[in-house]
Amino acid sequence: MLAVALIMLVSPCLANAAESASEHEERPRQFDWSFAGVSGRYDKAQLRRGFKVYREVCSSCHSIRLLAFRNLAESGGPELSQAEVEKLAASYKIKDGPNSAGDYFERPGRPSDTFPAPFANEQAARAALGGSYPPDMSVLAKARGYSRGFPTFLLDALPGFSYQEGGVDYIASLVQGYRDAPAGFTLGDGQFYNVYMPGRRIGMIPPLTDGAVKYNDGAPEKVEQYAKDVSAFLMWSAEPHLNDRKSMGLAVVSFLIVLAALLYFVKRSIWASVDH
Numbered sequence: 001m002l003a004v005a006l007i008m009l010v011s012p013c014l015a016n017a018a019e020s021a022s023e024h025e026e027r028p029r030q031f032d033w034s035f036a037g038v039s040g041r042y043d044k045a046q047l048r049r050g051f052k053v054y055r056e057v058c059s060s061c062h063s064i065r066l067l068a069f070r071n072l073a074e075s076g077g078p079e080l081s082q083a084e085v086e087k088l089a090a091s092y093k094i095k096d097g098p099n100s101a102g103d104y105f106e107r108p109g110r111p112s113d114t115f116p117a118p119f120a121n122e123q124a125a126r127a128a129l130g131g132s133y134p135p136d137m138s139v140l141a142k143a144r145g146y147s148r149g150f151p152t153f154l155l156d157a158l159p160g161f162s163y164q165e166g167g168v169d170y171i172a173s174l175v176q177g178y179r180d181a182p183a184g185f186t187l188g189d190g191q192f193y194n195v196y197m198p199g200r201r202i203g204m205i206p207p208l209t210d211g212a213v214k215y216n217d218g219a220p221e222k223v224e225q226y227a228k229d230v231s232a233f234l235m236w237s238a239e240p241h242l243n244d245r246k247s248m249g250l251a252v253v254s255f256l257i258v259l260a261a262l263l264y265f266v267k268r269s270i271w272a273s274v275d276h
Contacts, residue, residue, distance in 0.1 A: 026177075026196055027146060027148070027149065028166075028169045028170045028173035028174070028196055029169060029173045030165075031168070031172055031228060033165050033168060033232065033235075034046065034232075035165075035232070035235065036164070036165050038246065038249075038250070039246065039250070040246065041076075041242075041243050042076060042077065042232070042235075042236055042242065044079055045217055045219075046228070046229050046233075047077055047078040047232060047233050047236050048080075049217070049219055049225075049229040050229035050231070050232050050234070050236075051078055052213055052215070052229075053208075053213050053226050053230040053233070054233055056212075057208065057212065057213065057226075057230075058137065059115075059118060061118060061125075061129065061134040061204075062118070062135065062137045063115065063116075063118060063119075064115050064136065064138045064237055065114055065115065065117055065136055065138055066114065066136075066138035066139065067114060067115055067138055068111070068113060068114045069088055069109060069110070069113060069115070070085060071240060072084075072085055073085045076236075076240065076241065076242070077240055082111075086111055088109075089108070089109035089111050089113060090108040090109055090110075091108075092109040092116055093106045093107070093109070094106065094109045094110075094113050094116060130190040131190070131203070132190070132204065134204070137234055137237065138237055138238065139238040140167070140171065140234055140238065141167040141168050141171060141234040141235040141238040141239075142167055142235075142238040142239060143167065143238075144166075144167040144170045144171060145166035145167050146166055146169075148163060148166070165235075167235070167238070168232065168234070168235045170196070171231040171234060172227045172228050173227075174196045175208055175223075175226075175227045176208075176223060176224060177194040177197065178193065178194050178206045179193050179194070179195055185200070187201060190203055191203055192205065208223045208227060210222050210223055
């Protein structure tokens with residue numbers, strides 16, 4: 001009875017809080033991801049498309065400084081060939097040094113190098129982007145998220161039941177959330193109206209348009225497809241060993257089930273002839 005009374009007391013407060021929050025932002029859409037769930041796996045073709053979108057659109061402002069070129073060839077990811085990785089790395093200029101004369105210099109990238117940032121430092125980024133500072137995208141899909149509201153947030157607080165795709169839902173929704181500002185809504189210089197951004201004001205220009213990136217596999221060249229593909233790529237960037245982790249988890253759980261069954265039958269065998 002105490003628990004029921006507590007829920008009845010807290011629920012109106014949570015509903016009021018959710019209603020108040022909805023005045024400032026909409027809850028991100030939930031998408032269907034290939035890597036969701038216990039047995040989910042990354043879609044290699046989608047990761048390749050997502051990397052293409054990142055490189056042609058997002059990389060002009062956002063870095064992925066924790067990702068090395070060679071990671072793109074690893075199992076469970078885009079799985080580029082070694083030749084593709086070497087060619088990609090060589091297309092970038094990497095600042096290195098000092099040399100024997102004490103000078104820094106630029107050289108072609110190597111597979112072991114990480115992706116260079118588009119700006120030399122934060123001040124240069126803010127100067128070029130009207131004061132905005134674009135976040136690094138290496139682990140953005142795990143760093144971002146949202147509350148799913150009452151009562152589902154109670155499940156998210158329990159180990160093994162939490163929703164793992166909140167970050168990619170948020171990113172995929174955000175890049176599609178640009179709208180015309182309603183009457184009476186004030187935007188600052190260089191700001192845009194986005195229904196999924198807290199406060200509905202965002203400094204990033206709409207990054208995606210239909211047909212902006214050409215696909216080679218026949219996938220739709222639409223904003224929604226671009227958004228899902230680049231979000232999936234960012235999820236892989238943040239958790240590149242997800243496939244291995246889930247495979248190991250399933251193997252461990254299967255082993256524990258078999259072990260529990262064996263222990264049960266051993267116990268029955270040992271105690272079967274003992275009077276109780």
